[in-house]
Amino acid sequence: MIANQGSTHGIGWFSIIRLGTVQAAIGAIVMLATSLLNRVMVVEYAIAASVPAGLVAWxxxxxxxxxxxxxxxxxxxxxxxxxxxxxxxLALGTLLSVDATIMMASKGVFPVFLAIAGFSMIGLGVGMSGTALLALLASRVSVERKPAAAAISWTMMVAGIVVAAGVSGSYLDPFTETRLAIVTSIVVLVAFCAAVLALHGLERGSQPVDSGMPKPNIPLREVIQNIWDDGPARRFTYFVFISMLAYSMQDLILEPFAGFVFDMSPGESTKLAGVQHSGILLGMLISGAGGSLLARKYGQNPRFWIILGCFSSAIMLVGLSFAATVGPAWPLKTNVFALGVANGVFAVAAVGAMLQLASDGRASGEGARMGVWGAAQAIAFGAGGLLGAVIVDQLRARIGQDSIAFQTVFAVEAAMFVVAALIATATQMTRPTPARKAVIL
Incomplete structure (x- = not known):
């Protein structure tokens, strides 16, 4: 193996796969709260969609x-x-949220407060584990391997979501509260144990990659100001916010959409989420493999794949807006699968760009930069999910037609993906690097 002189190899492929296993575990647990519990509250317990959307936004x-x-x-x-x-x-918060959801079958205020506490723990857990994990990837993976590392880690994350959705969907029907408690507990336990085993001893066998820029020990406020003063980092933050806002608006309404318009059962709609994430998995593989081939010939620039994925996502969302009008005659699973493919293409390219830009700060470390971009994503997901659910609730109440309510949200999402693509065209997503000797991996 030949590498650039003066650089550190970072962790190997097996260690990258181990970190991908942790991503898979996080994704599997979060899926239970943002997808499954959302569906149960809205359809089975007839709770307004804005309630679970508000919890997820929180x-x-x-x-x-x-x-x-x-x-x-x-x-x-x-x-x-x-x-x-x-x-x-994260694991404890998810189990607490499941208990709160089951208690919502009987009216009362206490289950709501319990759910707020559970989702607060979920937010803290995801923020802590996800940010540190991304920083670990950015700091321990060599520049040449970062695009592939992004594809591997996010592909495994989606694979974890697909497996968790498929397993939980298969064992939830016929739906009972006991089944819900048992299935979710097993998924949480297996995911947590897999993450702990994957991380065991990983950092002891590797050293951080030398980014060539010292990171002084300065206060967080100055670190954030340093990131915001960096033009590429600031524009990339804008892109993350807009693209994630577009993506998240359908995240909380897709399963209720399948239940109301296509009359799907809880197990069927949960499997539909698995179909979408299977498409995301394929899209990530396409983007990762295609990006690697183009990188060898033209250099490491993920912008093409980001723009392609955003425009393709917009087209698929236009298809879902037609599905809201056509109803069961529309090939919903095919449309949702294609939307997943488009989402996967832009997502893995964006993560690759994120990993490459993370080590560029003169005073900010990888963790701080990942934290800022993660915060932008969190704001977008919270606002987008809540906004989509509120629009659906309001239109359903005022117009009385489910199809128009869902159609409106899908059309707005499509427009936002177009805006995100335009922002990406003006954003430098790779850092300039000095001339290097050829690298053989």
Whole structure:
């Protein structure tokens, strides 16, 4: 293996796969709260969609603490400690949220407060573990391997979501509260144990990659100001916000859409989420493999794949807006699968750009930068999910037609993806690097 002179190899492929396993565990647990519990509250318990949307929005609001966790992990000797601690908080918060959801079958205020506490823990856990994990990837993976590392880690994350959605969907029908409690508990336990095993001893066998820029020990406020003064980092933050806002508006309404318009059962709509994430998995593989081939010939620039994925996502959302009018005759699964493919293409390219830009700060470490971008994503997801659900609730109440309510949200999302693509065209997503000798991986 030949590498650039003066650079550090970073972790190997097997270690990257281990970190991808942690991503898969996080995705599997979060899917239970943002997808399954959302469906149960809205359809089975006839709770207004804005209630679970508000809980999910709150858990994203809590993730505004991401820069704090990232900055602290920059100062820590071992980032894996923050990842495991966050996973523990995430697991406990999810189990608490499941209990709160089951209690919502009987009216009362206490289940709502319990759910707020559970989703607060979910937000803290995801923010802590996710930010530290991304910083670990950015700091321990060599520049040449970062695009592939992004594809591997996010592909495994989606694979974890697909497996969790498929397993839980298969065992939830016929739906009972006991089944819900047992299935979710098993998924949480398996995911947490897999993450802990994957991280065991990983940092002891590797050293951070030399980014060539010292990271002084300065206060968080100055670190964030340093990031915001960096033009490419600031524009990339705009892109993350707009693209994630577009993506998240359908995240909380897709399963209720399948239930109301296509008359799907809880198990069927949960499997539909698995179909979407299967498409995301394929899209990530396409983007990762295609990006690697183009990188060898033209250099590492993920912008093409980002723009392609955003425009394709807009087209597929236009298709869903037609599906809202056509109803069961529309090939919903095919449309949702294609939307997943488009989402996967732009997502893995964006993560690749994120990993490459994370080590560019003169005073900010990888954790702080990942924290800022993670906070932008959290704001977008919280606002987007809540906005989509509120629009659906209001239009359904005023117009009395489910199809028009869902159609409106899908059309707005499509327009936002177009805006995100336009922002991406004006954003430098790779850092300039000095001439290097050829690298053979």
């Amino acid at each position: 858990h994203y609001g809590v993730q505004l603490t991401r820069p704090i966790w990232g900055h602290n992990s920059d100062r820590s000797a071992h980032r894996s400690t923050w990842v495991i601690g966050g996973m523990g908080v």
